[in-house]
Amino acid sequence: MIREQEAGWGRALALLGRARSAEARRQGHWPRLAHATLPVKIAGGIFLLAISELAVRLFAPAYVSRPTGVFRVLPQTISNPAVLSGAATTLGAVLEGTVIALISGTVIGLAMGRLKLVDRFLRLYVDGLSAMPMVAIVPLFTIWLGFTSWARLATVIFAAFFPIAINMSSGARSVPQGYLEVARSCGASTWHVLSGVTLPASMPYLLSGIRLAVGRALVGAVVAEFYLSVDGLGYFILFQTRTFHHNEAFVAVLLLALVAVGVDALINWCIRRYMPWYRTGERTR
Amino acid sequence: MLSSDSRSVRWTTVAVSVLFGAALWEFGTRGMNPAVMSPFSATVLRLVEMIHSGELGAGAAQSLALFLTGLSAAVLTALPLGLLLARVRVLRVAFDDYIALVYAMPMVALIPFILSIFGLDFPAKALVVFLFCFFPVLYNTVEGARSIDSELIEVARSFRSSEWAVWRDVMIPGAFPYAMTGVRQAIGRGLVGMVAAEFFLSASGLGQLLMISARNFDTAGLFGVVLIITLLGAGLMAVGQALENRFTTWRGVGR
Numbered sequence: 001m002i003r004e005q006e007a008g009w010g011r012a013l014a015l016l017g018r019a020r021s022a023e024a025r026r027q028g029h030w031p032r033l034a035h036a037t038l039p040v041k042i043a044g045g046i047f048l049l050a051i052s053e054l055a056v057r058l059f060a061p062a063y064v065s066r067p068t069g070v071f072r073v074l075p076q077t078i079s080n081p082a083v084l085s086g087a088a089t090t091l092g093a094v095l096e097g098t099v100i101a102l103i104s105g106t107v108i109g110l111a112m113g114r115l116k117l118v119d120r121f122l123r124l125y126v127d128g129l130s131a132m133p134m135v136a137i138v139p140l141f142t143i144w145l146g147f148t149s150w151a152r153l154a155t156v157i158f159a160a161f162f163p164i165a166i167n168m169s170s171g172a173r174s175v176p177q178g179y180l181e182v183a184r185s186c187g188a189s190t191w192h193v194l195s196g197v198t199l200p201a202s203m204p205y206l207l208s209g210i211r212l213a214v215g216r217a218l219v220g221a222v223v224a225e226f227y228l229s230v231d232g233l234g235y236f237i238l239f240q241t242r243t244f245h246h247n248e249a250f251v252a253v254l255l256l257a258l259v260a261v262g263v264d265a266l267i268n269w270c271i272r273r274y275m276p277w278y279r280t281g282e283r284t285r
Numbered sequence: 286m287l288s289s290d291s292r293s294v295r296w297t298t299v300a301v302s303v304l305f306g307a308a309l310w311e312f313g314t315r316g317m318n319p320a321v322m323s324p325f326s327a328t329v330l331r332l333v334e335m336i337h338s339g340e341l342g343a344g345a346a347q348s349l350a351l352f353l354t355g356l357s358a359a360v361l362t363a364l365p366l367g368l369l370l371a372r373v374r375v376l377r378v379a380f381d382d383y384i385a386l387v388y389a390m391p392m393v394a395l396i397p398f399i400l401s402i403f404g405l406d407f408p409a410k411a412l413v414v415f416l417f418c419f420f421p422v423l424y425n426t427v428e429g430a431r432s433i434d435s436e437l438i439e440v441a442r443s444f445r446s447s448e449w450a451v452w453r454d455v456m457i458p459g460a461f462p463y464a465m466t467g468v469r470q471a472i473g474r475g476l477v478g479m480v481a482a483e484f485f486l487s488a489s490g491l492g493q494l495l496m497i498s499a500r501n502f503d504t505a506g507l508f509g510v511v512l513i514i515t516l517l518g519a520g521l522m523a524v525g526q527a528l529e530n531r532f533t534t535w536r537g538v539g540r
Binding site: 037040060061064065121125131132135137140222223227233237241242252256257261 | 515516
């Protein structure tokens with residue numbers, strides 16, 4: 001893209017010849033700047049850190065977290081057993097819930113994508129419940145499951161299920177009819193068509209569904225921990241902010257952000273590595 | 286597939302699906318402990334009662350006011366900022382990765398900080414909704430503006446367009462459809478922020494109704510409020526979707 005731009009500029013400049021103005025020369029810098037993005041990005045990061053440091057120092061009470069404070073407590077917080085076990089339980093619940101949602105969501109999504117009757121009965125409910133703010137379900141789970149980690153798991157499953165089911169159903173629906181006909185005319189059984197054609201062909205949809213699901217699952221887990229006061233990273237954040245240890249709490253926030261971004265990057269990498277013909281960053285929900 | 290159906294088929298489908306679900310809810314839950322599961326009829330009765338007493342209407346009005354305050358503040362600040370970042374390349378290169386990072390971050394984790402710094406009144410709650418809504422709009426606007434063909438801007442410049450004209454005729458129309466994707470995402474996330482703020486800051490609105498009915502084991506009331514929130518969410522998401530569809534036609538081919 002950048003090279004094209006430069007080539008385009010070259011041609012334009014050759015055509016314009018003498019008409020090359022100071023204005024054009026000024027604009028000509030921009031494509032070259034693209035090769036030097038890293039220093040600019042680092043400068044941007046330093047700027048943001050400096051601004052937040054300054055703002056907190058000037059306007060906020062002393063207990064509010066600020067970059068230098070977070071940096072100072074980083075080593076001891078990272079090695080704090082409460083953080084480690086909290087991270088393990090929260091991420092364990094997210095993983096467990098996402099896997100359960102993945103299995104059930106794939107099955108329901110496949111059924112909705114391939115069987116019109118199932119779609120007609122479930123579409124309304126799946127769409128409606130996925131539009132509902134998932135945190136609203138937590139009080140109901142406290143009635144059914146008590147203030148326990150089971151309620152957190154249920155929240156995570158509830159949060160992660162709908163993006164997977166919806167994306168899976170649109171993926172299953174988007175499989176080219178030709179693939180299915182070829183598979184069938186070669187004598188493939190229903191099961192083989194599903195596992196050998198439909199599922200692989202809808203993989204990119206499923207992967208972006210998983211990406212959304214993990215994001216929502218993290219939110220669900222943290223909200224559930226706030227509401228239920230069960231152990232985990234969310235509860236660690238709640239407890240530390242209540243006792244005015246904002247810096248320590250912010251380290252946990254950074255951990256959560258790291259997990260969210262890491263999962264995003266992993267899934268993008270999977271799509272690029274194994275399905276390079278699909279554009280990444282595809283916009284589904 | 287469903288889109289190929291005629292309108293009457295679609296409405297019949299919805300009606301049958303609703304009837305079927307209601308029947309399952311009603312008869313599948315008969316004989317269960319009413320504190321654990323409330324049948325459809327009891328839920329509807331309780332809902333009517335809550336509407337008559339005015340608590341549901343007041344709660345929904347409170348929640349909506351909170352939601353709309355946060356959402357509109359977020360859209361009004363994130364849109365111009367996103368366009369600015371898109372137009373000034375250095376700024377975009379400097380900040381887009383950080384925006385993507387915060388966009389991916391679970392924003393709920395910041396609620397305890399907001400509680401302890403800004404207290405638990407309406408402004409703090411609106412700030413929560415604002416934070417939930419701000420980054421989807423910003424992120425998508427920057428992404429959208431980045432996708433504007435740089436040749437368009439160059440052509441505009443070479444025809445001596447003023448900076449204002451570049452904004453009016455290229456930047457804003459080009460980025461707007463993506464910004465609307467952001468607004469739709471912001472509606473979805475803002476609803477989560479709204480309920481979370483009402484849970485964890487001072488209890489109010491629909492969130493408070495949910496908590497009270499759960500605490501009283503008023504399962505019928507709880508189901509009723511969940512039903513109302515679901516309808517509210519589906520309605521607002523439909524508005525967001527309609528906005529997005531309305532403006533994505535601008536994107537043209539290949540987008």
